[in-house]
Amino acid sequence: xxxxxxxxxxxxxxxxxxxxxxxxxxxxxxxxxxxxxxxxxxxxxxxxxxxxxxxxxxxxxxxxxxxxxxxxxxxxxxxxxxxxxxxxxxxxxxxxxxxxxxxxxxxxxxxxxxxxxxxxxxxxxxxxxxxxxxxxxxxxxxxxxxxxxxxxxxxxxxxxxxxxxxxxxxxxxxxxxxxxxxxxxxxxxxxxxxxxxxxxxxxxxxxxxxxxxxxxxxx
Numbered sequence: 772x773x774x775x776x777x778x779x780x781x782x783x784x785x786x787x788x789x790x791x792x793x794x795x796x797x798x799x800x801x802x803x804x805x806x807x808x809x810x811x812x813x814x815x816x817x818x819x820x821x822x823x824x825x826x827x828x829x830x831x832x833x834x835x836x837x838x839x840x841x842x843x844x845x846x847x848x849x850x851x852x853x854x855x856x857x858x859x860x861x862x863x864x865x866x867x868x869x870x871x872x873x874x875x876x877x878x879x880x881x882x883x884x885x886x887x888x889x890x891x892x893x894x895x896x897x898x899x900x901x902x903x904x905x906x907x908x909x910x911x912x913x914x915x916x917x918x919x920x921x922x923x924x925x926x927x928x929x930x931x932x933x934x935x936x937x938x939x940x941x942x943x944x945x946x947x948x949x950x951x952x953x954x955x956x957x958x959x960x961x962x963x964x965x966x967x968x969x970x971x972x973x974x975x976x977x978x979x980x981x982x983x984x985x986x987x988x989x990x
Contacts, residue, residue, distance in 0.1 A: 782823065782824070783822045783824060785797070785819060785820050785839045785840075787800075787917065793805055793806055794806055794807075794811070795821075799917035800930060800931065801932055802818045804820065818930055819839035819919035819920075819921045819930035822836075823836040823837045824836075833863045835860055835861070835863060835864075836923070837921065838856070838859075838860060839920065839921045839922075840852065840856050840919070841917070841919055841920075842918035842920055844914040845909075846906060846910070849905050849906075849918075850902055850906060852920065853898075853905045854902065856922050857901055857922045860924055860927065861894050861922075864925060865891070865894065867890070868890040868891045868894070869891075871884070871886050871887030872887035872888065896950040897925060899949045899950045900927075900946045900950055901920075903947075903948060904942060904946040904949075905920075906945065907941050907942040907944075907946075908931060908934075911934060911941055911942060916931070916932065916934070918930070918931040919931070
């Protein structure tokens with residue numbers, strides 16, 4: 772299923788998202804977006820209900836775009852999917868970091884090498900941050916609760932339904948704490964600093980076209 776928009780040929784709808792009335796709805800995430808809203812395409816990207824199509828050309832393939840994928844049911848598969856999905860979204864930044872290191876080695880400028888290494892450590896911390904959320908969510912919410920991984924370059928986050936409040940705290944804290952567990956290999960990167968965030972569907976924000984259902988919120 773695709774959605775026609777002006778700035779791109781289409782948005783690719785995430786599996787599980789269906790057209791209902793004048794909007795799109797994902798029952799497993801309790802997320803709904805009305806097409807009457809002027810920015811409904813952007814909201815669908817924000818909620819992980821759709822992905823941007825690939826851009827043309829080599830540079831277009833490297834350029835970050837909003838991509839959403841369903842989280843696998845098993846923890847090992849979910850971890851691998853999170854790492855690969857988010858790493859591919861950062862491909863342009865990985866290349867830029869390696870280019871800095873290469874330039875530093877060729878020109879014997881230590882500052883370029885240090886900057887490239889610092890960027891790689893930071894991006895690695897972002898990946899580990901997201902893995903922490905994924906593992907905690909699968910452990911506390913179970914293997915069959917739907918989760919969507921969204922990648923937008925260095926911005927990575929997870930969209931999921933709300934769970935038990937105590938488990939919510941564990942899932943939220945698992946992200947910032949995950950890089951701290953790897954502090955021996957990323958000492959220069961503060962564990963709590965990350966460009967990623969979490970999106971949670973919570974009760975209280977009702978759709979204007981689907982009464983009784985909630986809409987995702989950032990946290």
